[in-house]
Amino acid sequence: MQTMKKIVRGAAAVLAGFLVITATPLTAYAGEYGYTYNYDYWGDVQESPDFYSVCKVFTGTDLGLETNLKSPDGIFAYGDLIYLCDSGNNRILELKRDSSEKLEVLRIIDSFEGECDVKTFSNPTDVAVSEEGDFYIADQGNARVLKLDKDLQFVRAFTKPDDNTLDPSLVFQPKKLAIDTAGRVYCIATGINKGLIKYEADGTFSGFVGATKVKFDWTDYIWKKFASQAQRAKMESFVPTEYENIFMDYEGFIYATMALNEEKASDTDCAVRKLNLMGNDILVSNGEWGVMGDLYWGSGGGYEGPSIFTDVTVMENDIYVCLDRNRGRCFGFDDQGNMVFGFGGNGNMNGYFRRPTAIDRIGHDLYVVDALDNSITVLVPTEFGQLVYNAVEQFDQGKYTESGEAWQEVMNQNGNYDLAYIGIGRSLLRQKRYKEAMEYFELKYDEDNYSKAYKQYRKEWVEDHIVIIVIVILALFLIPSGIGKYKKIKHEIDTADIFRN
């Protein structure tokens, strides 16, 4: 009887064990990913507390407009003013940001004055405003980039570049633009893949800058060698990809995004380029993964392929936020190319997007334009996000101790956040607490910073123990030679003639 009970109890325990084992993964995977996530060193998805939360979603009615927005395509923020390209309605809205929750329509710009035949817009896709208040508008339907002064007087139109490498039949379709402080215009146009079209301030075309690198591997090359003319024509040609969007940051560098080639991209490729005046890419990508957004491109919910950054915006702390139109997500990267956050998704809820087209920011607030929802979503950093920004900014300002404390608080809120550990480590490194810094770097496999800390630690250690080291080295040399000498003398004494007999 006793044994019977034991067997039953044992079986029940085993059964319960099985239930636990089979039940836990179900609950773990039920929610798939949370809203906000990040990748760790190994590329595993790590859930994160929300970095941004939706403050408000503005539609045409919320803004008090008579006609609702229609497929808005571009946004430009300057000071506390926001310029929105309401492309479908051929107009540009000038909005004033009173607070995160409040936007006010100042002007509706749908026509302009001056010496020009067509004084209206046709599908304006992007707008930029200079410090003097001049408007630069990519007037796609009219094949021109317009420059208007602040009173909406026509100043100049930038037209199709006069370049004999371009196909004459190609219709000029400016898509996105950026301006620098000297009034030069950088523009992306549909069908032109030679780089950014650069115009001087006086309207002359001065060349293409920063064409994307052509990417092909040697197998393609061999295939092409053996392919017939007809086959070759069908094959994908080795041409640079067109840029998706550009953004001029506060230092005058142009951030340009492009779609990665799904088949040829490696996991260290970057979908963002940071161009200097010469058109060279100076983006720093020291992270474990390239600046590319999602690492897993398998089909999920009907979306597959790499993240396609349709827009990018750069903050004053050098963190740049990219907007992925493939999966409707926002990704933040720091100046070293590490992913700071990733959040969002495709959907109808607030904070999810259907066809995001543009992003810009005022301070730390993000403004995301959705062309299908016809809305602007305002996202504000949560307490967690604000802590991260504080930590980054304090470090940049040289307040290393405070930065370390802020990172410590970040780590308390999210123990799976690699940047927090490295941030604490870097702060300790600056405080000359090398041993502790090394521990933090080792935890998150930051070999470069670890080496920096270790080098200093080793130097200190050697300086502290120099006496012992010298003694040991001397001992290593002197003792064997001393023994040799002793043996030799002893041998000489033993074999000396006078001691014989």
Add this chain to the structure above:
Amino acid sequence: MIAITKEKYDHYLDSLKFALYCISHPLDGFWDLTHEKRGTYAAANTILFLTLLIRVMKLKYTSFIFYRVYWEDLNVFLYIASVLFPLCLWVVGNWGLTTLFDGKGRLGQVYIATCYALTPYPLIQFPLMIFSNFVTVDEAEFYSMVSAISLFWAAVLIVTAMGQIHEFSAGKNILFTVASLFAMLVMIFILMIFFSMISQGVSYFISLGKEFLFRL
């Protein structure tokens, strides 16, 4: 009784020390290993054990600068098997082939010689493992070079050892090294077929049993 074990122990130590001679004088050493019976199973097993031990220890004690382990995915037994399995295949494959073509070495001798040829691995990797914890990224070149040398050395030793114990000429030796590698592939192929057949067979009987219970 004690005298015999003492003698055995001395012989064991001698044969273990002989590994050092083998790796520095491979031609002479591996000839004597079998022909003069200087090698023992005990010493070969010890070297193999040390190799496996160092390989596992490296996971934990090498500096993270050189070696990062995704612990969630690590199975120590599979990790050990990743050495043992190719070793078994090599020994069996090499013996199976050479024995058909005038190879003088026996199965046990192939095993002993291969294990002896692994000596550089523990010998170099162990100090290197300790050393790795005292360097920075800038000094990492040295580590990877020495590490590569230990592997290359072991590989050269294995090839030389096979030539000596089978009494092959250099050309024939290289030919049979390549052939042995192919033999390993063939054996893997056969094993895979074997296991898939077994699992098919088992699943047949299981479904038969299920059907039977269903009809009952």
